[in-house]
Amino acid sequence: MVTIQQSTIHKKIAYGVEQAKSVSHSILVSTSTKVDLIIDPVTFYERGKNRTGERIFWSAPSGDFVMVGIGNAYTFESNGGNNFGQVEKEWIELNEFSVIEPKERVSGVGPVILGAFSFDPRKEKTKLWGSFPVSKMMLPQHLLTITKNEFWLTLNVVVHGDTNVDEIVESLSKEQKDLCKDAHIPYEASFGKEFIIEEVSKDEWISSVDTVASQIRNNEIEKVVLAREIRVKSDFLFKTEDILNRLRKEQPSSYIFAVESGQDCFIGASPERLIKKEGEEAFTTCLAGSIARGNSEEEDDHLGNELLQDQKNLHEHEVVVRAIRSAFEQGCDRVIVPENPTLYKVRDIQHLYTPIIGKVKNTVSLLTLVEKLHPTPALGGYPREEALRKIREIEHLDRGLYAGPIGWLDSNGDGEFAVGIRSGLLQGKEASLFAGCGIVGNSDSIEEYKETQMKLRPMLSALGGSF
Ligand SMILES: C=C(O[C@H]1C=CC=C(C(=O)O)[C@@H]1O)C(=O)O
Numbered sequence: 524m525v526t527i528q529q530s531t532i533h534k535k536i537a538y539g540v541e542q543a544k545s546v547s548h549s550i551l552v553s554t555s556t557k558v559d560l561i562i563d564p565v566t567f568y569e570r571g572k573n574r575t576g577e578r579i580f581w582s583a584p585s586g587d588f589v590m591v592g593i594g595n596a597y598t599f600e601s602n603g604g605n606n607f608g609q610v611e612k613e614w615i616e617l618n619e620f621s622v623i624e625p626k627e628r629v630s631g632v633g634p635v636i637l638g639a640f641s642f643d644p645r646k647e648k649t650k651l652w653g654s655f656p657v658s659k660m661m662l663p664q665h666l667l668t669i670t671k672n673e674f675w676l677t678l679n680v681v682v683h684g685d686t687n688v689d690e691i692v693e694s695l696s697k698e699q700k701d702l703c704k705d706a707h708i709p710y711e712a713s714f715g716k717e718f719i720i721e722e723v724s725k726d727e728w729i730s731s732v733d734t735v736a737s738q739i740r741n742n743e744i745e746k747v748v749l750a751r752e753i754r755v756k757s758d759f760l761f762k763t764e765d766i767l768n769r770l771r772k773e774q775p776s777s778y779i780f781a782v783e784s785g786q787d788c789f790i791g792a793s794p795e796r797l798i799k800k801e802g803e804e805a806f807t808t809c810l811a812g813s814i815a816r817g818n819s820e821e822e823d824d825h826l827g828n829e830l831l832q833d834q835k836n837l838h839e840h841e842v843v844v845r846a847i848r849s850a851f852e853q854g855c856d857r858v859i860v861p862e863n864p865t866l867y868k869v870r871d872i873q874h875l876y877t878p879i880i881g882k883v884k885n886t887v888s889l890l891t892l893v894e895k896l897h898p899t900p901a902l903g904g905y906p907r908e909e910a911l912r913k914i915r916e917i918e919h920l921d922r923g924l925y926a927g928p929i930g931w932l933d934s935n936g937d938g939e940f941a942v943g944i945r946s947g948l949l950q951g952k953e954a955s956l957f958a959g960c961g962i963v964g965n966s967d968s969i970e971e972y973k974e975t976q977m978k979l980r981p982m983l984s985a986l987g988g989s990f
Pocket residue numbers: 748750795810811812813874900901902926944945957958959960961978
């Protein structure tokens with residue numbers, strides 16, 4: 524097995540400890556190697572089960588860029604606000620004292636932090652999300668990166684002047700061997716039989732949609748996204764790797780993610796990018812306005828064309844484009860916005876879609892852009908603060924990480940965040956699944972309810988159930 528050579532790790536960590544002594548400061552040591560192995564990322568995730576609560580999974584649409592993090596080398600956690608600025612500041616400070624190998628950088632390889640931020644830290648937290656802090660980004664001890672058909676293994680560790688080099692090298696090397704053992708074998712999922720679905724506050728949700736739609740008609744606000752929850756109960760433990768496996772097969776055009784905390788796991792397959800930053804370039808998307816997929820190609824085209832001409836959906840979408848363009852222009856120059864939306868199709872649903880690109884201004888960072896954009900009117904509403912107040916007041920739901928930014932950031936300041944929709948919270952034999960939709964003046968509450976059912980389908984199917 525070709526993993527990272529023990530002697531290489533030893534040399535780097537010993538050097539890091541010497542540095543830590545001489546500067547009287549902790550040092551981040553990060554060693555990465557391209558390995559000549561094929562590793563199934565879900566198998567690798569499963570092999571990390573001794574570190575339950577400290578595992579994270581991320582894959583971009585099409586599945587050719589995957590990251591799996593196991594174990595915490597450093598955690599950025601907040602129980603107050605989302606603290607985007609604080610996370611960034613601490614991350615930059617941690618990188619100031621570092622030993623990173625190899626010097627030439629590959630995106631997503633080496634020191635990378637991954638994690639998620641809450642939708643609305645000001646909404647009162649309930650027991651449901653008790654295992655999770657408000658925001659959590661972690662630097663994994665073990666990181667598997669699959670990019671451009673290459674497999675990379677990274678070891679990250681933060682050392683101090685008194686760190687015992689032999690001990691830490693031995694434990695990291697052993698863990699890495701265990702993670703890679705037979706990891707080429709594709710993960711096989713298994714599922715139970717019993718499946719109960721409980722709707723949470725269904726009638727209240729429908730009546731909230733009616734209330735909000737009438738307030739919009741009275742010009743009190745322009746758009747509000749209202750979300751709801753279903754609780755799923757089973758006769759078997761929901762295992763993250765089983766569900767990841769299904770999501771990877773069933774939702775190839777979505778971001779697939781999982782982030783654990785304690786015994787719980789937030790997991791999903793989101794079609795919606797919030798922001799990607801690659802050097803000077805930034806990419807965002809407006810995704811709002813939805814319709815079902817057809818049973819035949821003809822019916823699918825027909826539904827897609829209907830969506831492209833539907834005034835209610837076009838209005839819902841236009842509000843999002845307007846707000847994202849304005850937020851994006853604060854952080855970027857040369858912003859390019861297509862004139863009309865096209866369609867973005869995932870397995871169970873098709874959306875109106877407008878991708879936006881720009882050139883990031885010199886002083887602007889990825890997390891600054893996340894903060895400017897979040898929550899877009901595709902998740903919150905418009906105007907933002909009024910919509911958030913309305914959601915706090917009227918929604919019978921603790922969204923937690925649902926609809927919040929989830930993604931990664933590297934030490935060059937590049938990375939990507941999606942919005943954590945089409946998602947759920949796994950809690951042993953139970954799970955909560957979430958879905959929302961944009962409410963405008965002419966929204967019909969029963970139609971909106973049906974739309975949420977459609978948006979719950981990807982996660983429900985990955986859990987082994989259906990409506
Ligand atoms: C809020 C959700 O979807 C958003 C993203 C795309 C389309 C949406 C819509 O048509 O309402 C929503 O704005 C969700 O899936 O929970």
